[in-house]
Amino acid sequence: MPARVLIVDDDPTALAALEMRLSEEYFEVSTAGDGEQGLEQMKADPPDIVLLDVVMPGINGYEVCERMRSDPELLHVPIVMLSVKSEPEDVVQGLKAGADDYLEKLFDDLVVLARIRSLVRSKLMMDEFRRREQTSNQLGVLDSEEDLIDSDVLGRRILVIDDDAETVGRIPMALASSYQVTSERDPDRAMAVARDGEFDLIVVSLTMDGSDGLRLCSHLRTMEETRQTAILVITEPDSSEMLVRALEIGVSDYLKVPVNTDEMMARVRTQIKRKMYQDRLRANYETSLALAVTDSLTSLHNRRYMVSHLETLMERGRESGRPVALLIMDIDHFKNVNDNYGHAVGDEVLQEFAERIKRNVRGIDLAVRYGGEEFVVVLPGTDPEVAKMVAERLRQNVAEEPFEVSADVGTITVTVSIGVTVYDGTEVSTDGLLRRADEALYTAKNQGRNQVVTV
Incomplete structure (x- = not known):
């Protein structure tokens, strides 16, 4: 959408x-x-x-x-x-x-378009975390939501990366009145410091003479330790193309030289508050995963959580007109795996299957162990064509790469049948939508298994 x-x-x-x-x-x-x-x-x-x-x-x-x-x-x-x-x-x-x-x-319309896309990407991801927090609140897993509107950002940690001696002195000095600031002029050293420092914000100059600031930002976005850290870049006034690329990489905000101190402090405060809020949402999400809403074998969400979350998504879909796709899948002839190799190997297959699901869906999608060898994926904002494409990609990934197991046989060939349906805002209950997807799954199995059927 x-x-x-x-x-x-x-x-x-x-x-x-x-x-x-x-x-x-x-x-x-x-x-x-x-x-x-x-x-x-x-x-x-x-x-x-x-x-x-x-x-x-x-x-x-x-x-x-x-x-x-x-x-x-x-x-x-x-x-x-x-x-x-x-x-x-x-x-x-x-x-x-x-x-x-x-x-x-x-x-510059390219800049404003990139800025819009950047902000919307962040909002949609946080919307999904908020919805999952709401679901957990409804289940009684978490306490009531508490937005960090008036959170105190003083004393938070900032890393400044710039090879210009004057800038490295002036900017940290201004920030030091409110924050704990670390400065690094060498990019390689800065990456090591960023990895270990648990910073709330990293300021990166794109005007460095001896280093590629954009590449540095890209590395920061790919490192596990800094993937969620806010990044603020400093750029020249006439460098629109570089700014657009920075926003596309995932930079959070920017300043143009000459840097106005009051503007810098305002932008820094906004980014740190947002980071604190996002950290809170993610922490609550992780807590909810650990408290009775996950499947202990696969670490996917369980059926109880999925039903409540699906109800929330369908209600929002009725209001917004955005579709919600549902994939229900069943590992073909799974009973034979347990009978031939034992339940321990069966568990290994279930765990690997769950990992393949996670690798083939987005962060905002909800992967669920529905029960036994049945799994469900809920895809917000996904139309039938895209949902079928995701299901087919997953089916191929399972069928074409054998599963490694601890049994003497070494690997097992596994296939999956998948039923797909999409909620389009019409009057249908959560149970009705699940039944519709289950009917598609039943058809896939009757037609020979190892296939995707959409209704």
């Missing part, structure tokens, strides 16, 4: 031009002519991101931003402010009001 963008602007010409440009990039765009109208539309149907003018009749963009950040339903919707007012104090005011970014209206 395309990301939903709400543009709030009282200038019809600017609004129409931006709407056309975003529509060309396959965003789903809605518009509002002033702040009050924008807030009403957001409350009725929260978008994935808001592009917000600053100077408008009635309430201005800053007040809209503040009201969004005080509303639990809109708190996590990304905001990009667009304005002809571009003095440093204007930018800082917007960031302090709660905006994720502040751009001149005469912006």
Whole structure:
């Protein structure tokens, strides 16, 4: 599904031009002519991101931003402010009001498109973690949700990587009034420090003479220890192409030289607060996995968790119109594995099968051991064609690569039958959707097994 963008602007010409440009990039765009109208539309149907003018009749963009950040339903919707007012104090005011970014209206459209995609990617991932936290709350596994709106960021750890002696002195000095700051001029040494330092934010200069800052950011995003760490890059004012590439790599935010200290402090605070919130969501998610909602053999979610989570996704699908795909699969002739090689080998097959599922689905998808040799995958926002493609990819992965086992035979050939169905917002219960997928699975088995059937 395309990301939903709400543009709030009282200038019809600017609004129409931006709407056309975003529509060309396959965003789903809605518009509002002033702040009050924008807030009403957001409350009725929260978008994935808001592009917000600053100077408008009635309430201005800053007040809209503040009201969004005080509303639990809109708190996590990304905001990009667009304005002809571009003095440093204007930018800082917007960031302090709660905006994720502040751009001149005469912006480079490649930059704003990359920024929108970057912010939406982050939001959608966090939305999924919030939904899973909500599911765990409903099951009584976790305590009630507690957003870190007023969290204290003082004393958090920041790593600054820059080979310019002046910058390495000036930026850390400004940050040191509020944070624990480590500076590194050598990129190789910086990677080792980043790996061991448990930093909340890493500041990387893309203007280094002897090093490729983009490659450094890419390495930070691939290392397990820094994959979730916020990254803020420093770039030249006219380096739009480099900034776009940085955002595509997964950089969290950016500053342009000459660096304004107040803007830097505002952006740093925003990124650290977001990192703390994301850490909380992930920690709660991991806790929920360990408390009665996972299958002890495969470490996948269990049936109890899946049913509750599927109900949540279907309810949201009714409201948003976004599909929810369901794959139900059964290992073919699994009883023969247990009979011929023993239950211990059967368990090895189940564990390896679970690992192959995890390797073939997205982070936002829910993989479940449904019972015995039956497994389920729930794929939010997935249409029938993509769901069938995912199922076929998994089927091939299982069939084409034998399973290594501890029995004398060494490897076992395993196949799987998969039934696929998609919830499209129609009136059907969770049990009804599961029955529909099970009917497709039954058909796959009756037609000879080792195949995918969609209904």
